[in-house]
Amino acid sequence: MLNIVLFGPPGAGKGTQSEKIIDRYTLVHIATGDLFRRHLGEGSELGKLAQGFMDEGKLVPDEVVIGMVEDKIKENLDAKGFIFDGFPRTINQADALDNMLNEHQLIISGMVALVVPHEELRVRIKERAKTSGRVDDQDDKKISKRIEVYEEETSPVAGHYKEQAKYNSINGVGSISDIFNQITSVIDSFKD
Ligand code: ADP
Numbered sequence: 001m002l003n004i005v006l007f008g009p010p011g012a013g014k015g016t017q018s019e020k021i022i023d024r025y026t027l028v029h030i031a032t033g034d035l036f037r038r039h040l041g042e043g044s045e046l047g048k049l050a051q052g053f054m055d056e057g058k059l060v061p062d063e064v065v066i067g068m069v070e071d072k073i074k075e076n077l078d079a080k081g082f083i084f085d086g087f088p089r090t091i092n093q094a095d096a097l098d099n100m101l102n103e104h105q106l107i108i109s110g111m112v113a114l115v116v117p118h119e120e121l122r123v124r125i126k127e128r129a130k131t132s133g134r135v136d137d138q139d140d141k142k143i144s145k146r147i148e149v150y151e152e153e154t155s156p157v158a159g160h161y162k163e164q165a166k167y168n169s170i171n172g173v174g175s176i177s178d179i180f181n182q183i184t185s186v187i188d189s190f191k192d
Contacts (some may be wrong), residue, residue: 001106002027002081002125004187005088005097007158008114009141009150011121011128012172013179017114018085021181025187028076031085032065035072037134055135057145059089059153066096073100082107090153094160109190111161112183118147 002025006014015031022029036054039047046068053060069087076082090092101107117126122143129137136142161167168186172179 001079001109001189002190003084003106003108004081004190005108005111005161006114007111007161008172009116009118009121009154010146011124012114012116013097013124013176014085014114016176017180017183018083020176021083021183021187024184025081025083026079027083028072028079030069030072030082030087032060032069032087032089034085035068036060054140055138056154057142057149059149062090062092062096065089067101069097070100073104077104084108088157088160091156091160094157096131103170108161108164108166110166110168110186111158112186113158113167113169114179115169118171120173121147 004027005023006021008014008017015034018029018031021027033054036047036050040051040054046064049064050060059065065087069084073082078127084097088097097108122140125137125143127136136146158167170179170182170186
């Protein structure tokens with residue numbers, strides 16, 4: 001299996017690039033933010049639980065996220081591979097992901113990290129706010145909170161993959177197709 005962690009701060013372009021990566025490599029998309037928003041739309045208990053955290057730009061508790069991801073992995077063990085988007089966002093989640101995959105004799109092939117300056121992230125999120133309908137995209141304070149949470153809780157996750165020699169960074173500023181080309185040359189170097 002080809003199992004990729006697509007990493008980067010909010011607004012880095014993970015969603016945009018994920019769609020293209022999935023098309024190219026036929027992977028199952030596990031995007032935790034999208035999954036929560038779907039639950040929210042359906043009015044499920046999980047959605048209600050996640051909503052308060054999401055609206056404030058905070059992380060949903062690890063055990064909730066990990067359980068949701070585990071279900072998705074188990075449902076798709078016949079897939080060609082997975083792309084994890086917005087997960088893992090804490091070291092605890094990264095450890096849990098390694099363990100969950102290990103149970104099925106699977107591993108992460110590599111991480112692709114999109115690097116984008118904070119000021120550019122703000123511009124992109126504000127632009128997205130016009131159409132996303134997302135509460136967490138709407139004001140400066142919420143955007144700042146998400147970037148702060150990213151720096152404090154999520155950026156150390158890169159170190160987890162550096163230790164395993166699976167970290168690859170890509171400049172996330174440029175045209176969508178140029179960035180995609182860089183991503184595919186990294187992915188093509190992964191052994192699956
Ligand atoms: P973005 O990366 O653009 O901020 P996402 O759609 O990935 O947006 O996530 C939106 C929100 O969903 C996060 O701010 C957080 O509240 C919640 N969330 C998503 N993934 C996780 C995760 N792995 N751990 C905890 N919370 C998460």
